[in-house]
Amino acid sequence: MILPIVAYGNPVLRKVAEEIGPDYPGLKELIANMWETMYASNGVGLAAPQINKSIRLFVVDSVQIFEAMEDEEEKQEYPGDEGAKKVFINAYVKELNGKPWAYNEGCLSIPKIREDITRAESVTIEYEDENFQTHTDTYTGITARVILHEYDHIEGKLFIDHLPALKRQLLKRKLNDISSGKIKVDYKMSFSR
Known part of the structure; x- marks a missing residue:
């Protein structure tokens, strides 16, 4: 089932x-709905707070980014990153490494x-998968960026929080339009009024 995505402004x-445990009600169905919602919205990641x-749950599919790349040269820009399609439950960032780099993000x-x-080049993250098996993995490049973006959501942060105060001030009108529902998108959204 495609779920409505919560718009900026919702607390x-x-x-x-x-954190959640294996007994969280309807978890398997919730994860399936999150995948369906993410793909229907043309996203590469979706965190539970967004629905x-x-x-502390998010899904990521950065494999599709690499599949959409037109040439091998573009893929070479992200050595060691082939993408990941995973469920992250109760995730905690353990370490950030590499040279910080800028990339155009949306949400x-x-x-x-x-x-x-600007985000770190690599992230080491401890998390549980959908079967509550614990993993500690390191991701780099675009995949690390997508994971960090979704991780911010479960920490109560948004990508715009990484912008300088002046830039955020310049976006204030657009953000107010989003929170008041004065925006059209081609996916299901939930606005708090």
């Missing part, structure tokens, strides 16, 4: 999400706004 996007659930909860955001 759930600013809460630090709660109005303040839990399904903040439609029609894209900005260059």
